[in-house]
Amino acid sequence: MTELVLSDLSRRYGSALAIDGINLTVQEGEFLTLLGPSGCGKSTTLASIAGLDKPTGGRITFGSCVLADAATGTYLPPEARGFGVVFQSYALWPHLSVEDNVGMALRLRKVPAAERARRVSEALELVELGPFAKRYPGELSGGQQQRVALARAIVFRPPLLLLDEPLSNLDAQLRQQARVWLKDIQRELGLTTIYVTHDQDEALAMSDRIVVMRGGKVVQLGTPQEIWSAPCHPFAASFIGSANLLQVSGAAVPQAGPCEVTLSDGQVIRAHTPDARLAAGAQLLAVRPHLVSCEPRENASELRVEFGAESYLGDHFVQEAHVAGTAIRLSVERPQPRGAGRIWIRQQDAVVFAADQ
Amino acid sequence: MAHLSLTGSDPASSAAPRYDRARLAQWLIFAITAALMLAPALPILLQVFVDRPLYSDGWQFTLDNIGQLVRDERIGRIALTTGLFALFSVVIAEVLGIAAALLIGRTDMPGRKIMGDVLMWPLYLSHLIFALGWVVMYGPSGFITQSIAQQVGGGMPWNLYSIAGMSIVAGVSQAPLAYLYCLYGAVRSVDSTLESAARTVGAGPLQVLRKVTLPLMIPSIITSTALNLVIAVETLSIPLFLARPARIDTLSTFLYGEGIAASNPNHGLVAASSLLLMALVGSTLIVQRLLLRQGHRYETVKGKGTRPMTLNLGRLRWPLAAVFAVLLLATVVVPVAGIILRAFTSFLSPLVPVTQVLTLSNFAKLFADEANVRAIWNTVEISLLSASLGTLMAVAVALVIQRSDFRWSGTLEALAYSPRIVPGMITGLGVFYAAVILPPMGWLRGNIGIIVVAYVMATLPLALGVIQPAIVQIGRDLDKAARTVGADWVGAMRIVLLPLLKPALLGSFILLFVFHLKSYIIAIFLMAPGLEVMGVSMLSLWTNGDVGPLAAFASFQIVLIAVLLILARVLFKVKIYD
Numbered sequence: 008m009t010e011l012v013l014s015d016l017s018r019r020y021g022s023a024l025a026i027d028g029i030n031l032t033v034q035e036g037e038f039l040t041l042l043g044p045s046g047c048g049k050s051t052t053l054a055s056i057a058g059l060d061k062p063t064g065g066r067i068t069f070g071s072c073v074l075a076d077a078a079t080g081t082y083l084p085p086e087a088r089g090f091g092v093v094f095q096s097y098a099l100w101p102h103l104s105v106e107d108n109v110g111m112a113l114r115l116r117k118v119p120a121a122e123r124a125r126r127v128s129e130a131l132e133l134v135e136l137g138p139f140a141k142r143y144p145g146e147l148s149g150g151q152q153q154r155v156a157l158a159r160a161i162v163f164r165p166p167l168l169l170l171d172e173p174l175s176n177l178d179a180q181l182r183q184q185a186r187v188w189l190k191d192i193q194r195e196l197g198l199t200t201i202y203v204t205h206d207q208d209e210a211l212a213m214s215d216r217i218v219v220m221r222g223g224k225v226v227q228l229g230t231p232q233e234i235w236s237a238p239c240h241p242f243a244a245s246f247i248g249s250a251n252l253l254q255v256s257g258a259a260v261p262q263a264g265p266c267e268v269t270l271s272d273g274q275v276i277r278a279h280t281p282d283a284r285l286a287a288g289a290q291l292l293a294v295r296p297h298l299v300s301c302e303p304r305e306n307a308s309e310l311r312v313e314f315g316a317e318s319y320l321g322d323h324f325v326q327e328a329h330v331a332g333t334a335i336r337l338s339v340e341r342p343q344p345r346g347a348g349r350i351w352i353r354q355q356d357a358v359v360f361a362a363d364q
Numbered sequence: 365m366a367h368l369s370l371t372g373s374d375p376a377s378s379a380a381p382r383y384d385r386a387r388l389a390q391w392l393i394f395a396i397t398a399a400l401m402l403a404p405a406l407p408i409l410l411q412v413f414v415d416r417p418l419y420s421d422g423w424q425f426t427l428d429n430i431g432q433l434v435r436d437e438r439i440g441r442i443a444l445t446t447g448l449f450a451l452f453s454v455v456i457a458e459v460l461g462i463a464a465a466l467l468i469g470r471t472d473m474p475g476r477k478i479m480g481d482v483l484m485w486p487l488y489l490s491h492l493i494f495a496l497g498w499v500v501m502y503g504p505s506g507f508i509t510q511s512i513a514q515q516v517g518g519g520m521p522w523n524l525y526s527i528a529g530m531s532i533v534a535g536v537s538q539a540p541l542a543y544l545y546c547l548y549g550a551v552r553s554v555d556s557t558l559e560s561a562a563r564t565v566g567a568g569p570l571q572v573l574r575k576v577t578l579p580l581m582i583p584s585i586i587t588s589t590a591l592n593l594v595i596a597v598e599t600l601s602i603p604l605f606l607a608r609p610a611r612i613d614t615l616s617t618f619l620y621g622e623g624i625a626a627s628n629p630n631h632g633l634v635a636a637s638s639l640l641l642m643a644l645v646g647s648t649l650i651v652q653r654l655l656l657r658q659g660h661r662y663e664t665v666k667g668k669g670t671r672p673m674t675l676n677l678g679r680l681r682w683p684l685a686a687v688f689a690v691l692l693l694a695t696v697v698v699p700v701a702g703i704i705l706r707a708f709t710s711f712l713s714p715l716v717p718v719t720q721v722l723t724l725s726n727f728a729k730l731f732a733d734e735a736n737v738r739a740i741w742n743t744v745e746i747s748l749l750s751a752s753l754g755t756l757m758a759v760a761v762a763l764v765i766q767r768s769d770f771r772w773s774g775t776l777e778a779l780a781y782s783p784r785i786v787p788g789m790i791t792g793l794g795v796f797y798a799a800v801i802l803p804p805m806g807w808l809r810g811n812i813g814i815i816v817v818a819y820v821m822a823t824l825p826l827a828l829g830v831i832q833p834a835i836v837q838i839g840r841d842l843d844k845a846a847r848t849v850g851a852d853w854v855g856a857m858r859i860v861l862l863p864l865l866k867p868a869l870l871g872s873f874i875l876l877f878v879f880h881l882k883s884y885i886i887a888i889f890l891m892a893p894g895l896e897v898m899g900v901s902m903l904s905l906w907t908n909g910d911v912g913p914l915a916a917f918a919s920f921q922i923v924l925i926a927v928l929l930i931l932a933r934v935l936f937k938v939k940i941y942d
Binding site: 057059084085090091092094095096098099100101111112116160163 | 386769839841842844845846847848849851852853855859860864
């Protein structure tokens with residue numbers, strides 16, 4: 008098994024830490040996504056793996072090969088690592104035709120011309136761009152350019168494929184198609200893939216596992232289902248599923264399980280916590296907008312709120328509501344009349360975290 | 365499955381190279397640059413503290429040269445003259461340049477395009493040619509001076525051979541530089557929404573120019589002022605032609621007189637005054653840097669492609685155009701026409717009708733001297749070589765500076781730009797010393813190699829100025845992508861950067877070629893029989909009083925440069941200074 012292992016990886020720019028002690032193991036054949044807002048260190052992490060950025064601390068190994076080790080000063084340049092990279096900007100060479108772009112890796116590896124031509128056309132067939140071999144990048148649409156970039160990154164059979172927000176420059180509809188198509192190719196080739204994105208839908212749809220990152224640190228690592236249904240950190244909850252976060256207070260809870268918290272205006276909510284040891288005092292309550300109900304439900308706490316402005320999003324409304332001085336968002340089928348009203352939150356939908364995270 | 369061969373890994377890419385090719389290349393570029401930049405500078409420093417010429421035996425260390433310079437009673441006056449001349453010429457150049465940039469770049473003044481082109485002429489010609497043109501037309505016995513003296517009667521209407529005269533000639537010939545910096549640095553690139561914003565808060569168009577556009581031009585004005593100051597301090601031919609006859613000396617003519625014209629050159633004094641000159645130039649550039657430290661306050665958003673609004677001049681349209689046209693006619697067109705007229709006449713005076721003195725004898729005399737013919741071939745050969753080598757070196761240096769993780773790239777950049785503080789004449793002097801005392805450079809003596817080395821060194825910043833902005837335009841992902849598919853640094857530069865830089869390389873080549881073609885100042889100290897170049901031969905024609913053949917030579921050079929620039933524009937679509 009060729010595993011990619013990041014141990015205590017960090018990257019410092021001056022006094023700022025772009026990545027801060029990341030530990031991660033990527034299994035062979037896995038599709039792993041680094042997910043987080045801009046500036047969370049996901050692209051720096053990817054660049055460190057590719058060899059485009061030199062980490063200032065920790066080490067990266069691939070199988071038995073040490074790619075970078077800050078302690079010993081080991082640092083393999085990208086050309087010695089041989090990973091396929093798809094850039095956000097695609098980075099196609101504008102002065103070379105599509106087939107020359109794709110064939111460059113083979114040319115540099117001194118693959119004989121006949122075999123090179125065969126493999127280039129295979130790669131172009133795979134991305135459905137066979138007829139475009141003689142075109143130049145400037146003559147292609149954004150979606151086609153993105154596929155050339157993919158063909159260029161896989162034509163030399165890299166052991167690892169690194170994708171840096173490859174779909175972010177496509178329009179919404181194309182992005183949907185490209186998502187399915189990209190995942191199909193990855194599965195078919197069995198390529199170990201690391202994918203960087205800030206788009207939670209993309210991450211949920213494609214990944215075997217997701218790494219949620221913030222401030223250069225790993226916040227949560229798990230399958231899409233785990234990340235979605237059992238966030239273990241308020242940031243994971245708010246970034247994926249855009250949960251509302253409320254300042255609450257509560258008693259200490261010795262193990263994961265049910266608990267009760269109090270809002271600043273004294274209203275009490277029955278909730279649960281994933282934390283193994285929740286300290287007493289200030290805590291954070293996370294509730295997803297679509298899990299808030301405007302009608303009484305079983306095992307749900309009732310809350311008095313002040314309904315506010317709504318916006319129409321086609322299949323539903325998002326309405327603002329104020330509870331205990333904080334604005335929260337609700338996803339509702341029909342907007343509630345503005346002014347005082349009530350909402351219900353089920354115990355399994357109210358998640359409590361420690362406040363200092 | 366068709367793409368089965370895409371699965372399974374390639375065997376690990378070829379075993380690691382025995383040596384790091386990229387590091388080797390980067391160190392090589394660093395070493396060559398350092399050698400080229402330091403070899404001429406160090407001997408000058410040495411000469412300052414040595415009691416006799418470096419090439420003679422048994423020299424000893426001394427501080428006497430500096431003492432001599434300080435005690436020399438001429439120095440105070442020379443420094444004052446140089447300062448006044450530099451100040452006046454820079455003021456004239458900046459006022460003309462800024463006005464031209466605003467009028468030509470921003471208004472609906474009729475004929476602005478052609479006037480912009482004419483304004484550029486002095487930049488394409490050397491100071492030597494330009495000064496000659498002024499002497500022929502506006503000198504004490506110049507055609508126009510005499511015509512007016514005749515009409516009005518009495519004495520001369522003006523005296524070109526004065527500090528004021530020199531300043532006007534230098535000011536006009538440096539106006540294009542100020543114009544270009546202001547035009548491209550600010551007038552053209554200012555985001556017009558900044559100006560529209562000012563309009564929306566109630567400013568009129570003229571107020572916008574004054575309150576928004578002009579302040580945004582400040583960095584361009586500072587930069588071009590610094591460059592023009594440096595050029596004014598180091599220019600030789602303008603003071604030599606216009607001030608020497610009136611026994612006025614500037615630092616450069618003093619250097620020339622002591623180092624070249626004197627029968628027994630005082631090398632120690634020359635080196636000491638070179639140092640003084642370099643200190644002057646260096647401090648100017650430091651001041652410029654300090655002034656521009658707050659540059660972000662003047663940042664203009666670039667690359668938006670918005671068309672700057674044109675200011676409607678209204679009733680002032682035609683009067684302004686007329687004033688500007690007359691100014692250009694008198695200061696640029698007339699001197700150039702004067703040279704050509706003088707080249708085809710045996711004698712130029714308002715008292716004799718031109719038709720009676722038409723002749724080709726100036727050209728005959730010029731080409732009869734085989735040293736002059738040799739000078740032309742030498743110049744072409746040297747310019748071709750220096751422009752090619754200079755461009756090659758500049759792109760190599762620029763790629764290491766901008767596109768590598770080379771540890772010393774900051775030092776490399778400082779080294780590469782160091783010729784900016786070394787006036788051209790002194791570059792030549794330094795290369796001369798280096799060839800004398802440094803054994804490895806000895807083989808350069810007596811062949812054109814020595815001039816090529818001096819030219820490449822002196823114009824490296826110029827070439828970098830063309831190539832570096834072009835590199836900035838190329839996304840970094842492009843060479844990173846090349847690295848990820850298996851190219852090392854050298855390969856990535858060769859596969860991706862070099863092909864994409866072709867237009868910039870061509871532009872740099874043509875700029876350097878024209879620059880070397882017209883250059884005279886760098887080679888002064890490197891002249892030897894058989895090593896003549898056009899500019900220096902022209903300088904000696906002037907010293908010998910052969911104005912006719914000199915005008916013929918100058919006309920020849922004007923035509924040569926014009927043809928070259930037109931060819932470059934038509935064939936390669938390259939416009940230098942664009």
